[in-house]
Amino acid sequence: AQSVTQLGSHVSVSEGALVLLRCNYSSSVPPYLFWYVQYPNQGLQLLLKYTSAATLVKGINGFEAEFKKSETSFHLTKPSAHMSDAAEYFCAVRDPFGNEKLTFGTGTRLTIIP
Amino acid sequence: GAGVSQSPRYKVAKRGQDVALRCDPISGHVSLFWYQQALGQGPEFLTYFQNEAQLDKSGLPSDRFFAERPEGSVSTLKIQRTQQEDSAVYLCASSIPRDRVLATNEKLFFGSGTQLSVL
Numbered sequence: 156a157q158s159v160t161q162l163g164s165h166v167s168v169s170e171g172a173l174v175l176l177r178c179n180y181s182s183s184v185p186p187y188l189f190w191y192v193q194y195p196n197q198g199l200q201l202l203l204k205y206t207s208a209a210t211l212v213k214g215i216n217g218f219e220a221e222f223k224k225s226e227t228s229f230h231l232t233k234p235s236a237h238m239s240d241a242a243e244y245f246c247a248v249r250d251p252f253g254n255e256k257l258t259f260g261t262g263t264r265l266t267i268i269p
Numbered sequence: 270g271a272g273v274s275q276s277p278r279y280k281v282a283k284r285g286q287d288v289a290l291r292c293d294p295i296s297g298h299v300s301l302f303w304y305q306q307a308l309g310q311g312p313e314f315l316t317y318f319q320n321e322a323q324l325d326k327s328g329l330p331s332d333r334f335f336a337e338r339p340e341g342s343v344s345t346l347k348i349q350r351t352q353q354e355d356s357a358v359y360l361c362a363s364s365i366p367r368d369r370v371l372a373t374n375e376k377l378f379f380g381s382g383t384q385l386s387v388l
Contacts, residue, residue, distance in 0.1 A: 164309075191379075198273065198360065198379035199312070245311050255300055255364050255377055256325065259311035 157182040157248045159229075161260035169268045174218075174233040176263045178246030181227065188229040189247040189257065190220055199245065205229060207251065216240070241267045271295075273380035275361050281386045282351045290346045290383045294363030301344050302377065303336055304360040312360055318344060351387045358382040 162177040180186055190202040203214025210222040216239075220231045229246060243264050247257040274293040282288050294301050299320055304312035305328075314328040320341035329336070333351075338344040348355055362377040 196381065198381045199362075199377075200379070201376055204376075247311075254317060254319070254324070256302065256314055256317055257312075257377065258314065259304075261309075261311045 157186060157250060157258050159188075159246045159248045159258065159260040161244075161246050161263050163263055164261065165264045165266065167266040167268055168236045170238055171235050174231070174236045174240065174265065176231040176244050176246075176265065178220075178229045178231065178260060179227050180229060180246075180248050182248060182250075184250060184252065185224075186248045187251045188220075188222060189249070190214065190218070190229075190231050191245045191247060191259075193243040193245065193262075195242075202231070202244075236265075236267050238267050238269065241265055273361055273363055273378050275359075275380035275383050277383060278381065279384050279386075281388065284352060284387055285350050287347065287349045288351055288385065290348075290359050290385070292344045292346070292361030292363075292380060294342065294344070294361070295378055296342075298363035298365055298378070299341075300364045301338060302362045303344070303346050304362065305330075306358040306360055306382070308357070315346070315359075348385075351385075353387050356385055356387045358384050 158181045160179045188205040191199040193199050203212045205212050205222045213219045218233045243262050245262045246260040276291045301318040303315040306312040316336045317325040318338045333349045335347045360382045362379045364377045
């Protein structure tokens with residue numbers, strides 16, 4: 156079985172500050188890991204994914220995440236927060252040998268302080 | 270269409286009513302997923318189709334939930350005798366299945382969801 160844990164259901168950062176959203180995974184096999192963003196009244200949108208290639212993954216809107224096997228982590232970062240980054244962020248995991256079924260974390264709501 | 274379309278956008282049902290939620294996936298997408306997202310939670314897997322075949326329904330919470338995709342495109346999620354705990358956003362997602370040889374496409378495309386409120 157696979158799962159992800161997102162630490163912090165709410166995170167607030169000032170505009171221009173570093174964004175750090177935490178995700179730890181549990182998996183019996185090397186996992187594929189994803190970060191999705193959900194804006195109000197919109198569908199989930201893929202930010203970035205790790206599929207066993209480079210451990211540092213760059214995504215859209217300036218976000219990146221680093222896969223650290225020793226820490227079982229896949230934290231999402233952005234050097235400088237923008238007001239438009241305010242949204243709900245979900246970490247997800249899937250079995251690389253199965254279908255595209257994702258197991259999501261409970262989400263982190265990011266608020267940007269002007 | 271350009272993306273995954275779900276209808277209705279909002280549905281209010283009285284407890285005990287049956288509801289049907291529709292998903293139009295992206296044309297040509299073989300894989301289709303249904304997820305349930307309760308307020309303040311992450312999406313939880315309900316069921317998975319490859320074409321018209323329902324290959325995984327392990328996430329359906331009870332036998333009141335039923336999904337179909339008879340022609341391998343549009344899918345319908347039906348909930349019978351709705352209960353208050355069924356209130357949630359129901360998300361549909363589609364993709365082209367991963368080709369293990371070519372290692373292509375790991376991306377799921379999500380619709381905006383149907384928000385179901387059971388009173």
